[in-house]
Amino acid sequence: MTRALEKYIRPGVKSTPFCPGCGHGILMGLILRAIDDLKMEMKKMLFVSGIGCAAWIPSPHYNGDTLHTLHGRAIAFATGAKLYNPDLCVMVVSGDGDLSSIGGNHLIHAARRNIDLKVICANNMIYGMTGGQVASTTPKGSRTSTTGEGNPYRPFDLCKLVEGAGATYVARFSVTQPILLIQSIKKAILHKGFSFIDVLSPCPTQYGRRNRLDRPDEMMKDLIRRCILEEEIEGLTEEERAEKIITGEFLS
Amino acid sequence: MPSKWVKTPFPKGRYYFSGNEAAAEGAIAAGCRFYAGYPITPSSELMERMAVRLQEVGGVFIQMEDEIASISAVIGASWAGAKAMTATSGPGFSLMQESIGYAAFTETPCVIIDVQRAGPCTGQATKVGSGDIMQAKWGSHGDYQVIALSPWSSQEMYDLTLRAFNLSETYRVPTMVMADEAIGHLRETIQIPSRVEIFDRMKRKGRAPFDSEEEDGVPPMPSFGEGERLAVTGSTHDGFGFRKTDDPQVHARLVSRINKKILNHRRTIIETEDYLIEDAEIALITYGFTARTSLYVVKRLRKEDWKIGMLRLKTLWPFPDEAVAQLGKRVRKILVPEMNLGQVAGEVRKYVPCDVHSLTQTNGEVIRPDVLIETLRRM
Structure with missing residues (x-):
């Protein structure tokens, strides 16, 4: 299976740059599996990313055109490329801080325009590359290098945000739900319009170690335990529901 | 650098144009087919004319959510193969600076017209100034070069905008037209020729898009979708776009070349x-x-x-x-x-x-x- 995906990796790329236990490497593979399933022509694929760990998922590893831009601006760059050459299949892969904090304005406006971009947000709920600072997606109460006493603010629900802004395909899955996530990426690729997938990806190095999930496998197990599908909510108590992460396709 | 003479899309003749209108027409004549912008006094008429003209000539126009998005979309379109531009004034020009640095470092052709107003800050939005001259050169961080031209008439808004595209394509560098409110709003007669000389970026299949044998060379620039599998990054990169963020020689070589390719050719650039x-x-x-x-x-x-x-x-x-x-x-x-x-x-x-x-x-x-x-x- 690994060999089958090798043709999608840029010659000269030797290894992924991610920390042990990071979910981004899994996502990197799952996107390629979706592309492989659909027999997409890499020549016509443009991968745009911003700045941060997640921006390195496509750049320079994927063997299509890759555009590694400025912090927060991936969607704006992608908008220009897609509008001028609509034959390109343009996928934006970037992090939660990049897409929803510094780049939040571009995210909602691209969703409003319903421009045909496939936006995959690798959401590790923290600023990983810069040392684990609080993000707009960090859960309330979580410890980060800038919220030692726990994050006092609520996080964005990115799916609700882009849905409210006008996105026409919206889903959330974790890297611990690989089959569902591959299906979702395939749907996003085939969808004509603004597609958004919030992909939960563990960051043991910066998030886990500050929040009692020291070992990579503990973070994985925690995500497996907490991610449930929308239809599984029924029958849960208020308390049980509070710690769950609802995944699924919210708009398709 | 090969050039070609093309028929101007606007009929030859004498026209009574404001500077902003003339600049838009110069851009269209140069082959500009992508504009992204955000409204700002005193440059807005330029964007309004581009909205109309690009539709007529089959180009792409989009009004973005801010100036950062505008210049970023311009750079994205340029890599997709477009001759692309934006126009703005002081506050918007300030917002664009990080992306202008990106364009300089990734060697992306693009044109920015700054219709300067009285700054600093919001200043006097409808009044004239030319306080952005140093910002044009030094506005983004690090060592890089740009080209900046200064028109003194409606005619030169046309001529120098056209030249800005030619220089930008020739040297793969962000090029600015440093107009001011008085020139942008000045209405006078201009002559539109029947044919103009235009330069297009060089393309060479398989060649490194980010390095050159000469220390001041301009590498060829392919576009997305041509099968060149481009890797474009604003991090320090080698000839084929691989990030080299801890190699002192690669960094020194790249920074040196993007400066020398302009400075060593200044005798042909400067007028x-x-x-x-x-x-x-x-x-x-x-x-x-x-x-x-x-x-x-x-x-x-x-x-x-x-x-x-x-x-x-x-x-x-x-x-x-x-x-x-x-x-x-x-x-x-x-x-x-x-x-x-x-x-x-x-x-x-x-x-x-x-x-x-x-x-x-x-x-x-x-x-x-x-x-x-x-x-x-x-x-």
Whole structure:
């Protein structure tokens, strides 16, 4: 299976740059599996990313055109490329801080325009590359290098945000739900319009170690335990529901 | 660099155009087929005309959510193969600076027209100024070069915008047209030719898009979707776009080349014009709208037998060092009148041994002839 995906990796790329236990490497593979399933022509694929760990998922590893831009601006760059050459299949892969904090304005406006971009947000709920600072997606109460006493603010629900802004395909899955996530990426690729997938990806190095999930496998197990599908909510108590992460396709 | 002569998309003839309208027409003639922008006084008419004209010629127009998005979309479109531009004024120009640095470092052709207003900050939005001259060169962080041109008429808004695209494509560098409110809103007759010479970026399949054998070379630039599997990054990169963020030699080589490819070719980039300079003992060095006042004053004082002439800078960056230095050897005194606190006067002083006087005015108005004459009489 690994060999089958090798043709999608840029010659000269030797290894992924991610920390042990990071979910981004899994996502990197799952996107390629979706592309492989659909027999997409890499020549016509443009991968745009911003700045941060997640921006390195496509750049320079994927063997299509890759555009590694400025912090927060991936969607704006992608908008220009897609509008001028609509034959390109343009996928934006970037992090939660990049897409929803510094780049939040571009995210909602691209969703409003319903421009045909496939936006995959690798959401590790923290600023990983810069040392684990609080993000707009960090859960309330979580410890980060800038919220030692726990994050006092609520996080964005990115799916609700882009849905409210006008996105026409919206889903959330974790890297611990690989089959569902591959299906979702395939749907996003085939969808004509603004597609958004919030992909939960563990960051043991910066998030886990500050929040009692020291070992990579503990973070994985925690995500497996907490991610449930929308239809599984029924029958849960208020308390049980509070710690769950609802995944699924919210708009398709 | 191969060029071609093409028929202008607007019928040949004389037209009564504002500077902003003329710039839009120059862009279309140059082959610009992508515009992304955000409304800002005093540049908005340029965007409004592009919205109409790009639809007519089959290009792409989009009004973005802010100026950062505008210049970013322009860079994305440029890599998708477009000749692309945006226009703005001071506050928007400030917002664009990070992306302008990105365009310089990734060697992305693009044109930015700054219709300068009276700054700093929001300043006087409808009033004139030329306070962004240094920002054009130094606005983004790190060492890089840009090209910046300075029009003094509606005709030059057309001509220099067209030239900005040609230079931008030739050298793969962000190129700016540093207009000002007075030129942008000035309405006068311009001549649109039947044919114009345009330059397109060089393409060579399989060649490194980010390195050159020459230390000041401009590599070929493919577009997305052509099967070249481009890797474009604003991090330090090797010839094929692989990030090299801890290799001192790669960084030094890249930074050096993106500077030398402009500076070593400055003799072909820089344009200046002399007026009545042959026997002059006093010279004005001037640019933009102020050059119009200056020429009027020079002609008037010539009638009083003053030995006075004028050098007009059509290119501001790279700075016309040679023309200024030669003038400095010939005259006793130089006066640099400008609608800022002496931004170009400071540059002039680097290259000349003679006295350099600076007439500065930052009141949101153009410099009047009587003010200029009074300053000259006191000198």
